[in-house]
Amino acid sequence: MKNLIVRYAKREELESVNKIRKQVNEVHVKGRPDIFREDGWQFIEPFVYTRFDEENSGVIVAAIEDEIVGFAVVQYIVRPESPYNKERKFFHIEEFGVDENYRRKGIATAIIDFVKEDAKKRSFKKIELDMWEFND
Structure with missing residues (x-):
């Protein structure tokens, strides 16, 4: 989408x-x-x-110009090795959404592409996303 920029949020954009x-x-x-x-x-x-x-x-x-049209809330998780599990290090997409007026325009793909690049820069080799089956 033209003029779309994906980046980390500023507090005033929350x-x-x-x-x-x-x-x-x-x-x-x-x-x-x-459930909800x-x-x-x-x-x-x-x-x-x-x-x-x-x-x-x-x-x-x-963002398109000054309008926020999508978001992702992410966590950088490192779980140390334990007697039961190996160490786990992953980039967790905890929340994700696109404004209903901008869906099906490639915004979600752009956010995921940004997440992939950011995860690489932070040396994470795995990304996890929580999702419900009714989400499309």
């Missing part, structure tokens, strides 16, 4: 990210009302600020 997160939450409530609460938004809205401030996390945005 309100725009939350507008898209709310759209994603509504999809989850509709897709799995047995309709009133749950009030509890998860501040979460993006927490992830933004954490050293091992980040918020990535896709």
Whole structure:
């Protein structure tokens, strides 16, 4: 998409990210009302600020001009070896979404491409994404 830039978010852009997160939450409530609460938004809205401030996390945005049209909340996870498991190091896409007015325009692909490059730069060889079957 023309004029699309993918980069790490600025704190003042998190309100725009939350507008898209709310759209994603509504999809989850509709897709799995047995799991997701309709009133749950009030509890998860501040979460993006927490992830933004954490050293091992980040918020990535896709922007067209000054409008935020997509996002990913990511974590850089390193789990040391334990008696049960080998060491695991992976780039975790915890949340992901594109504004409903911009879907099917290549924005999600651009965000994933950015994540892949960023993971490489940070020496992560694995990327994990949590997803529900009703997401398309």
